[in-house]
Amino acid sequence: MTRRTGVFVCHCGKNIAATVNVKKVAQELAKDEGVFFSEDYVYMCSDPGQGAVIDAIKKNNLDGMVISCCSPNLHEKTFRDASELGGLNGFQCEIANIREQCAWVHKDIGKATEKALKITRAAIKRVQRNQPLEPIGVPVTRRALVVGGGIAGIQAALDLTDAGLDVILVEKQATIGGNMIKLSETFPTLDCSQCILSPKMVAVSKNPKIRLMTQSEVESVSGFVGNFRVRIKTKAQYVDPEQCKICDDCTAVCPVAVPNQFDQGLTNRRAIYIPFAQAIPASFNLDEEACLGLNPVVCGKCEEVCEAGAIDYDRKPTVTEEDVGAIIVATGFDLYGMDKLGEYGAGRYKDVLDGLQFERLCSASGATGGHVLRPSDHRVPKEVVFIQCSGSRDPENHCAYCSKICCMYTAKHATLYKHHVPDGQAYIFYIDIRSGGKGYEEFVQRTMENDGVVYLRGRVSKVYQKDGKLRVLGVDTLTGTNVEIDADMVVLAQAMQPSKGTAEIAKTLKIGRDKDGFLAEAHPKLKPVESVTAGIYLAGAAQGPKDIPETVSQASAAAGKVIALLSKAELAHSPAVARVREPWCTGCEMCVDACPFEAIELVAGKARVNEVLCEGCGSCSGVCVRSAIDVKNVTQLQIHEMISAILA
């Protein structure tokens, strides 16, 4: 316990002094036990103010310092640094917040002064039992894991290798490319998605610093920033990508046909398949769920015809353990389920398409070889209705949020449709047009003016089939009239939602999700690529709806964060961690179970804290019935003294 505590009470100009009698606070505290120095000062955070802190410590040989001022979020670091210059350990300085939590929220000077006294007294009691602490140095593993091989993951991985880091890129599907590779053209410049993405995919496959693991998922993560250990589970690789010559002999003999996810189910593929010609890794894959039985007795045709001998039915799933220093999560998005949009006939009528299906219809490599045809009868649709906000901005029934990209891609869809079917008519139902972004508004204007697309401001109430057409009932709120359109095709601009499996990966990595299920950033404004867990970063639509440029920016930003993090030989970890009072500990493991960071283990019957894993939350001390574990500098003893000081 320290005996020579110093106190400064800051006026903050008039900010504090107008409501709190700062002189009185300083004078009263001077009488307190252990307080050796107590003064008020007009602006503590100014240069002379900080100098006063240094002087006071030196002149009075103080062993603890309390600055009674604004929120510790603002100047804790300032005054801890000043205290260090005065010769104290930074952790021997505490802040009493009498501005945000007192002066600014009260008017009665008497009462505010009394409260400021209590707050400062509590801080004095605390600082008198603070221990000097030194940051904990942790060596780092200079490797990164990127989860998700869409454009975000690809960009992040490439940027990381540019800085000389090794990268493990884990992708659940059989190829990288994600949703972007399915797109036909991209707004607002209409460059072809494959043309801009496949060079990056090839760059990934050719990059010796990237270890690409497709058909793989992160199974578990342990460790901490700088030193994670991940377990990656890879599905059985029945076709050896090294040996596969992509000759396509196998598909000719495969008797199974299942919907092709790459074409959003518009076409079929075999059980042995390559997702698309430019897939990376460039190899066929065997879909074990669709295959008749991975057994030569049952079928075995593909194995027979494979001259390269690349097929082996006896392959088993593998689990790999890897050490990495940082993780970027880029698990992307799925479209809001068609099954939830029954009011638009989704899932019921073949010619009601989702946004990605329409991309596949427009794409030269797509289901119809680049011709926009109705799936039901392969006729060219002459009237197409696009419905924006399908599932977005509808808190009662669907998602409350705006999916951000749908206004733009619907305009793009309408433009592409007009390019394919120049004599066709496109209608777009919308709530608002949100076209913030470089060249976006101009693009929408062109769609309206050059392509003659009819924009109808209003919602669609119902879509049903009548006389071989899709009757769309809607309303045009600008003219106040009901609208009925007999369309050949309806395209929904569905909401983006976090990809299937986002909840699981969030749980595995112990990172939070927001109310809509997207991965939560550490701060909505100032930490948009950090997750709440140190060393884990977010990129792309897994964090929230966004378009390609934004996704790429965030991926590069996340990569930049990782590069900065892993550029140091050691990381500094906060030393305000849990400490076990061993004689009291009985090894009941309640703290072990309560710890959100798996930072406590039982060693020889006593709890032991891994100081590097511990984040200092105190969940352990909250559950320990024996008070045998405490967070340094927020000990139960200190809280007890603070309660006593406040209620004295």
Place this chain on the structure above:
Amino acid sequence: MSDPSQEPQKFEPRIVAFLCKWCSSAGSDLAGVSRLQYSPNATPITIPCSGSVSPLYILSAFNKGADGVLVSGCHPGDCHYMEGNYLARRKLYLVKELLQFVGLEPDRFRMSWVSAAEGAKFAQVVDGFVKDIRTLGPQNRLRR
């Protein structure tokens, strides 16, 4: 004729408020920045996480004469440490039930979720709590 000096002093509730550092304390900072006026009767103690609140803190505060005890943390799902507030919720539910069971007025112990963005809510929670405790008067049951 009443003698003013004989009039009982107006009861000023003494409340200890345990605020988690990441949400509720930040929320109270926001109330400050927004200059929202609320009652000065609650003195804050900032703790790392609502999960670090030991039941003893609450019992001890009542023992030392608190008229009310408030624990405020992050909304479920928002905990900076992922799970601390869930642990707090379960533990403090039991504390609340126990205190009520022995006959402490239910309104003397309160828990709230206040996010860093909810300055106004923080002010409301404190004002509401102080109002309820004014109605109850001083806490003498568990006070030493």
Place this chain on the structure above:
Amino acid sequence: MVNPKEIRDYAAGLLEQGRVKSVIGYRRGTAGCFAEPCTLTEPGEAGSLVWDPTCLNNLALYLVKDRKQQAASRTPDRRPIGIVAKGCDSRAVAVLLQENYFKREEVVVIGVSCEGTGVVDPRKLKNSLKGRSALKVEFGGGESIRITTRAGESELPAREVLADRCLECREATPKLHDVLFGESLAERGYDAPFRAVKAAEATSGEARWATWQHHFDRCLRCFACRSVCPLCYCPECVVDSTSFVITPQTSAEEKANRIRWCERSANTAESALYHLTRAIHLAGRCVDCGECERVCPVNIPLRLLNTKLEMEAFEQFDYQAGRDYDRPALISSFRDEDPNSFIR
């Protein structure tokens, strides 16, 4: 019905085979007809074991005592111990296992089902015999207790003389056991679980405080409740540091800086703090053996505080102390659907 001879034979066997260093059980006491705890170390002593409705003690306490002795000993003997365990005793063993106080292989649980009855409450027995003392108290079969006094033998409905904890017992058969004697009965027609707590809750807060103030006021702070509780095994009680742990590593500062959550004076507020802390520290751990209440010299209904929290644990969190010893403790776990509406 359980034949005590089977227990004796089993205990003798354990000792003979050297599977245990000792067996903790009950023998006939020296005062009146009541049984008392005993520790057998020789097979020949097994004949003294008894099993009847006077086997009141929770023997798990003696496992704790042995563990503390061994921890202090220079030549600790960690061989397994056999223990005769009723439903509640076995739950206490399960909680101790959950808290790693010893390992499963260090204890042989000789489970004995209370079947249709349980143990008697000495006070109730005395009342029902109108002052006469019982010479022998035995299980009468079914839901009756057979009592022998000098006037002869009589059968009483168990309901009249059973301890309150037994009337509310939800698990009269030890779930955790290595061997089990007696029938496992699912249905027992006594009180609904938590009956007394629910009755207390039906009264007003004012009335409850009046009652508890009365009780806390009378507490002598003799700590009998703590001493008899098999789960109050902390090296130092956080609210009363008479048992402060001093090791060669204990610094002067630590000695000086004990947290005085609670003053030693036995007044209402300090006693309330003590009992409330004890209750909350037993939340999810109390197995409702009722020993605290039985030994209280001033008859404070301590079970109520603990069963109140056990009721909440069961009803709100689907948690029962001693049910699954490989599961995390009540307060170090949570579920998304835990009560939330009490939070503003």
